[in-house]
């Protein structure tokens with residue numbers, strides 16, 4: 261695990277990267293809201309939304325499958341909605357042999373729509389983080405008057421994720437370095453012992469990350485960090501290309517809703 | 523040859539070239555010091571010796587190439603101690619950490635116990651067996667780190683700045699230990715006095731390259747060479763102090 265793997269920001273210089281971060285944040289949020297509010301089975305609108313994502317990925321020099329692949333991570337979470345297939349009233353497609361569960365067409369359509377909506381929304385969020393650096397993103401949130409506390413929580417989580425992966429890497433490497441074998445002995449230890457070592461490593465990970473996070477915080481305090489301090493923020497003006505892109509985004513959002521509803 | 527490195531090149535994932543065309547051979551029982559300024563590539567080179575980093579070129583231990591299938595056997599031969607003791611220790615107690623290597627190699631519990639006790643007493647830390655390794659001082663951790671590989675009975679000892687952060691007595695214990703252990707050694711260090719005392723051969727690295735490789739006695743007299751690579755002759759250090 262390399263720390264940079266965590267950082268989704270793709271250092272490229274495209275027109276999308278150069279857009280005002282505030283605009284990108286707002287458009288992403290509205291796009292997600294629009295996505296979620298599209299009716300079930302609005303296949304045309306879903307397809308159009310995906311087309312928009314693909315074009316933006318292309319313009320951002322990310323490659324066509326960049327967001328689609330990464331957004332697959334949402335699939336296991338959509339399983340929580342699987343019961344809807346059976347509970348939605350509608351025409352029965354199939355009756356399960358046990359209990360009296362009926363698989364309905366409306367239920368199936370809603371379930372598939374939920375999966376597509378989540379997948380599309382996550383892709384949009386991935387697009388945002390891939391084209392906006394973390395610092396810019398936080399600055400944009402500040403300019404959009406998101407409360408300082410929330411921004412700080414997000415920044416801390418982000419910073420400590422690195423602490424956590426870093427400690428994990430170190431522990432795993434330390435163990436790997438001494439996973440030796442002798443030619444004439446059966447090594448590796450018993451399953452129980454290996455499990456105990458792994459368990460202890462998880463404990464170590466918690467302890468070490470906790471204490472290291474503490475030291476990071478002390479270092480921040482030592483350099484004058486004060487959580488009460490609200491930093492003065494200078495928010496630049498939007499440039500004309502930002503306004504144009506914003507207008508295009510609004511038009512696309514309207515189009516999506518029209519395609520989805522009529 | 524116990525250790526044979528041939529035209530080794532390595533770059534870190536961010537593109538930084540850390541090793542350039544390194545070739546060196548170390549015979550059985552030789553004790554070699556690796557010196558050079560910060561960032562010279564010493565630690566990077568040492569991490570290649572038990573396959574934690576793999577570059578282009580050839581690294582052979584006792585004639586075996588360091589490849590994935592050979593790694594377990596090679597790690598039993600090469601005891602590597604990281605520069606930062608927090609990179610070395612991963613168990614809750616000192617005892618468990620020192621016992622990990624022997625147990626993983628398949629030694630019985632009584633054999634392991636003997637190895638652990640011997641290793642801890644070699645670094646003068648016998649009474650620390652039940653302490654939590656994470657809450658030790660840096661010097662204590664360094665000594666435990668060395669014990670974690672001594673307990674595995676390696677043939678080649680690869681140490682990354684073992685004497686840094688030790689108090690004078692612990693440093694003296696370490697120097698005596700290294701002098702008396704009949705193992706092949708490659709030790710990276712900034713401790714020029716220790717080099718002169720313990721290591722008949724010295725390799726100077728800078729900017730990822732081997733600059734000089736020869737008898738410590740003669741290289742130590744080449745003050746221009748030493749100064750060009752951020753080093754000092756230990757005699758000068760002494761007279762200043």
Ligand SMILES: Nc1ncnc2c1ncn2[C@@H]1O[C@H](COP(=O)(O)OP(=O)(O)OP(=O)(O)O)[C@@H](O)[C@H]1O
Nearest residue numbers: 534535536538540559560561562563564565566567
């Ligand atoms: N994980 C890494 N990613 C990128 N570059 C690295 C990484 N680790 C080390 N380097 C770089 O490789 C070079 C060699 O580093 P190395 O740690 O081998 O130096 P060293 O000789 O051990 O120095 P020191 O005396 O300070 O321990 C340095 O320039 C360093 O910045």
Ligand SMILES: [Mg+2]
Nearest residue numbers: 564565605682
């Ligand atoms: Mg080093």
